[in-house]
Amino acid sequence: MTAENIFEGRCSCSKLRYRMNAKPLVVHACHCRQCQRVTGTAFVMNAVVEKNQLEILSGSVANYHFPDTYHTAFFCPECVTYVWSEYKSGTFDDCWFVRVGTLDEPDRLPPDVHIFTESKQPWAPIPSGAPKFDRFYTIKELWSESSLARMEPYWQDK
Numbered sequence: 268m269t270a271e272n273i274f275e276g277r278c279s280c281s282k283l284r285y286r287m288n289a290k291p292l293v294v295h296a297c298h299c300r301q302c303q304r305v306t307g308t309a310f311v312m313n314a315v316v317e318k319n320q321l322e323i324l325s326g327s328v329a330n331y332h333f334p335d336t337y338h339t340a341f342f343c344p345e346c347v348t349y350v351w352s353e354y355k356s357g358t359f360d361d362c363w364f365v366r367v368g369t370l371d372e373p374d375r376l377p378p379d380v381h382i383f384t385e386s387k388q389p390w391a392p393i394p395s396g397a398p399k400f401d402r403f404y405t406i407k408e409l410w411s412e413s414s415l416a417r418m419e420p421y422w423q424d425k
């Protein structure tokens with residue numbers, strides 16, 4: 268474990284502190300309407316990491332499940348900052364989607380891919396050459412070999 272693989276973050280009131288003990292598997296910029304609504308902005312930045320690589324250092328999380336979706340959002344019960352989400356559709360059951368903006372050093376994790384650009388706000392720029400998809404992508408074609416290897420044991424059981 269090296270410092271380059273450790274990412275710490277917190278909520279807005281700092282009662283909740285957490286640490287990711289691995290680099291994210293992938294970082295999504297999601298432009299879907301639901302992410303726009305939940306965050307109140309043009310897109311969300313999610314660092315996807317195995318649940319067992321994230322530890323809560325202090326504080327606690329509450330959660331809210333959005334009806335008729337796979338999405339449950341987790342937040343600090345004191346200041347209501349959303350810190351991560353769960354998408355229980357099968358593939359990502361064992362992952363947290365951590366809000367990059369809650370990291371102490373969010374600049375370390377630019378997006379690897381832009382998704383659901385079909386509902387991108389028209390002014391929002393996507394750097395030329397950055398991978399982008401109207402909706403979702405094929406994981407095996409986009410993820411690094413090491414990220415695929417990390418998730419292999421989880422996907423074997425499915």
Ligand SMILES: [Zn+2]
Nearest residue numbers: 278280343346
């Ligand atoms: Zn808080």
Ligand SMILES: [Zn+2]
Nearest residue numbers: 297298299302
């Ligand atoms: Zn989204």
